[in-house]
Amino acid sequence: MSEAEQTAKPPVNPAEAFETFTLLAHRWTGLVNASPLMTAHGLTVSSFAVLAAAAAEPGNAAGRLARNAGLPKGGAGPAVRDLKTAGLIEEGRAASGKGRTYTPTETGRNALAAVREDIAALAAQLPEANWRAVPRIAAMTRRMAKLSAPAKASEAAEGDED
Numbered sequence: 001m002s003e004a005e006q007t008a009k010p011p012v013n014p015a016e017a018f019e020t021f022t023l024l025a026h027r028w029t030g031l032v033n034a035s036p037l038m039t040a041h042g043l044t045v046s047s048f049a050v051l052a053a054a055a056a057e058p059g060n061a062a063g064r065l066a067r068n069a070g071l072p073k074g075g076a077g078p079a080v081r082d083l084k085t086a087g088l089i090e091e092g093r094a095a096s097g098k099g100r101t102y103t104p105t106e107t108g109r110n111a112l113a114a115v116r117e118d119i120a121a122l123a124a125q126l127p128e129a130n131w132r133a134v135p136r137i138a139a140m141t142r143r144m145a146k147l148s149a150p151a152k153a154s155e156a157a158e159g160d161e162d
Helices: 003-007 014-034 045-056 062-069 076-085 106-123 134-148 153-161
Strands: 089-093 100-104
Touching: 014 045, 014 134, 045 062, 045 076, 045 089, 045 100, 045 106, 062 076, 062 100, 076 089, 076 100, 100 106
Parallel strands: none
Antiparallel strands: 089 100
């Protein structure tokens, strides 16, 4: 066997890789949701994402918060309810008078800062080399989300004409 054959990597099976990535994402979300990192602050991954989105752009509607947090349409509803109940965001009226907007309270901003401090403290415990793959993983996640998103009604109609 030649040296090239010994060092050659087997081809990647995209379906297996996608399944592995999906299972990893599911396990990661479960791990973070159950960890003291979020539970100590009364948050889940979804509510943290919505709170961070509300802090980045205060006064947005729940739909916009869901998009900015990377949640499916309507996915911010439970997180918004939990955040309101905990006093971490407050509800307001849109300038048009139609719809509701959400802004973090001081308590919400403090909770967000505390979680970010906890994340930074944990991240500092790992060597920098462990974090080098994160931008690639984030880019893959964005691409996979686009590929696995349901077709829009107009695209579905075009597909029916063929």
